[in-house]
Amino acid sequence: MANKDHSLDDKIIRAAYSEFLAYGFCKASLHKISEKAGVTTGAIYTRYKNKDALFVALLQDFFEAMKVMFAPVAKEYEKAMFSAKTEDILSAINSEEKIYFELLASHYDDCTLFFSRSDGSSVETMLNDLMEQKTQQTVDFFFRVYGKKPNADAIRLIMGSQFWNFRQLLDKRPDEDRMFACLRSILDFTNAGWRQLCLTLK
Structure with missing residues (x-):
């Protein structure tokens, strides 16, 4: 068996990013990706089982970055859980939101693929699972704080609206200043809602 030509890997990755960002998972074409990369579709299939596997591979580094960046937030929530202070809870929520802002700034194209170009792929399932996981974690957190x-x-809808906000912004691809100004305004509204929820559960 001939050795795989690794010099083609970067070309395929760049072409795949371009195609998926432009058309989304469902409408993207492996044939067009191969044309952009200057390779045969066979060269793609020797590296990736199918289009979904290629799409997932593009986001592996992003998924690892997410794990690393969100890890410290657990301590913030732990502190808030033990203090049961509204300000500590809001501080933990805002720390998490800041990480989403950092992700949008440092991994803009990856966020676009994840939040607004993944329909029809296994990544869409990951996104839905993440939303469900965040819902359960939030419900459990407030139960542990307030009993x-x-x-x-309602929490599921709130989590869904957060991801939908990211999707809408990334679809429009505004400049960074405009995007973050919008997200900060949304955060002001959601903070008021979380504060009210804390008062209701006390």
């Missing part, structure tokens, strides 16, 4: 569970359906 009462917030409305899980």
Whole structure:
């Protein structure tokens, strides 16, 4: 068996980013990716089982970056859980939001693929699973703090709206200043809502 030509890997990755960013997972074409990369479709299939595997591979470094960046937030929530102070809870929530802002700034194209170009791929399932996981974690957190569970359906909608906000912004691809100004305004509204939830559960 001939050795795989690794010099083609970067060309395929660059072409795949371009195609998926422009058309999304469903409408992207492996044939067009191969044309942009100057390779055969066979060269792609020797590296990736199918289009979904290629799409997932593009985001592996992003997924690892997310794990590293979000890890410190657990300590913030732990502190808030033990203090049960509204300000500590809001501080933990804002710390998490700041990391999303950092991700959008440092991994803009990856965020675009993840939040707004993944429909129809296994990454869409990952995104839905993440939203469900965040919902359950939030419900459990408030139960541990106050001994009462917030409305899980409402929390699910709140989590979904957050991801939908990212999707809408990334679809429009505004400049960074405009995007963050918008997100900060949204955060002001959601902070008021979280504060009210804390008061309701006390």
